[in-house]
Amino acid sequence: MANHDKAKRGIPPKEDFNAWYPAIVEIADLVDKRYPIKGMDVWRPYGWKAMRCIDNLTHQEMERTDHEEVRFPLLIPEDLLEKENRLVALLKRAREEGVDPSELRMDEDEAGFKKEVYWVRNAGENDLDVPMFLRPTSETAMYTMFPLWVRTHADLPLKTYQIVNTFRYETKQTRSFIRVREIHFFEAHTAHVDEECATRQIEEDLEIVSRLMEMMKLPFIMSKRPVWDTFPGAWYTIGIDVIMPNGRTLQVASVHHYKDQWARAFDLKYADENGEHQYCHQTTYGMSERLLGAVVGIHGDDNGLIFPPLVAPIQVVIMPVAAHKNPLVNETVETVSQILRESGFRIKIDNRDLRPGQKYWDWEIKGVPLRLEIGPRDVENGNAFAARRTGGKEPIPLDDITNQVRKQLDIVENELSNRSSEHLDGCVIQLMSLDTEIQEGQIYEIAFDGTDADAEVLEKTTGLVILGDSITPFDNEQPCIISGKMTTRRQHLARMY
RNA sequence: GGGCCUGUGGGUUAGUCUGGUCUAUGCUUGUUCGUUUGGGACGAACAGACUCUGGUUCAAAUCCAGGCAGGCCCA
16 A cells, blocks of 8 residues: 555654644644543643643843743632723723724724633623623733732832633634644733833843744744734733744744833832822733644644754653563663653663664654664674664764753754744735735735835735734834835734744 | 534444435554564454434334534634
8 A cells, every 4th residue: 555654653644734633733642632621632741742842941030030930710700891892992091082094994803802711600600790701911900910919110120920721701713732722821911110110021031032943943923013913001012933844934922012001901010219199001922832833833743743952741751672682781771761861861661572673753742852762783782772763873872861851852953943043934924015916824024114005005906914013123214115115114914823 | 702514332434415225444552362572563352432412214223303412614
């Protein structure tokens, strides 16, 4: 049978990303999609461990930047939402009054999450007087408490974060890690004395995101979102988009500068040095399990996943080969794994009673970056045989195993890094004029300095979406694609997930 | 938001159009035993399913209605 090989592994070619992705998340044991609620997958041990590895990097970054972890309740009473709604309504009116209406887009959604939340209306046999909803995000819950915590300028900055589950009633098609109804969510919320301090926080957030993206070797773009794509209640929003293999962008993180808008709605004030009350300035920084979706999507290949070493649930799988021929094999495997574990590597010994070939495929599908084979021949020569998931095999000396393994993992990291930037360079191309034919799988870089109305034209004619102003503008002025006016504003057009 | 489609063991699949031959087919997985073990071994035995509720009928996996769940396409 010609496709026997493929059929047995059951992995569609990665070329066909829409088939590959949903297949691989199940075949590699990340999730079980058979749980009977749309958009709520079961995390399997391997998938959860991968997520935990990513979360650990996040925890480290939060620790490094003096954020403190908190944990807020899942349920929020409905009446608190009214403060938020009033704020959103207020901002909307201000925006409508302050901006030329011709420049405003008419298709703005009703702001807020109200339609997309799950409600709890009963408790036991009783109807609740005040219904509660499952948090879609925690602004409302947190900003109800912040005023109780902040008294004076000495309490600021307040830098908190939590990693929790949030809920959104998605009506669109769901996809593991990418669009789900129960979201594994990271959110940092901060409060500061003034706008400038809050702005510095935004800068810190962007630095953290960049570091995390680098650790996970993800190709990304950071853009200040257009007004209509700004989070309700935010002064501005910066979106971090990963460029997936099919050229679609996936927003994996967002950072919001709220100025004092939420503080006014929730009465979050502090006493300054002169004893006068001032409103705080706040920021939010959010990420989700989409990070894992991006890691899966970006690095995997026809043979399965490839985890970047920093987030690999198992970094090195050690495999005794033909152990029955020489008792030294298992002994060596034990010693080596112990040494590596003590050096901080995540290790797995695979001594299952299976044909070696089958074990190899297993770990390739699961994306373990490095495999060490130790057999009678290797023991005799004082080697382990190292096979990198990104390609290439070589014997490495056992007496220097820690350094050697580190070196091998570095090679994998570099390879993934190179692939990632190649992908970025290949996907993003310049669009000089609207007459150019738009191609599937491309992201277009443009110089654009037009109005909202111009933007709408741009989106309609290209069938793409504007990501917003790139964080790094052009060095030299270029003619705007619509008006021809010279500008350094660099923007991107893409298909978004 | 609009439209189309699907639901059979753990996975996948035959059977549905045209009700009876279906106490339901093949492959795979799982368990046990034996032989094997440096890139997917083989033999034997066993285990395991018609999405739910209602209707039509002498008779429903099959037809009808609804629910739940899933997939695809378009805004």
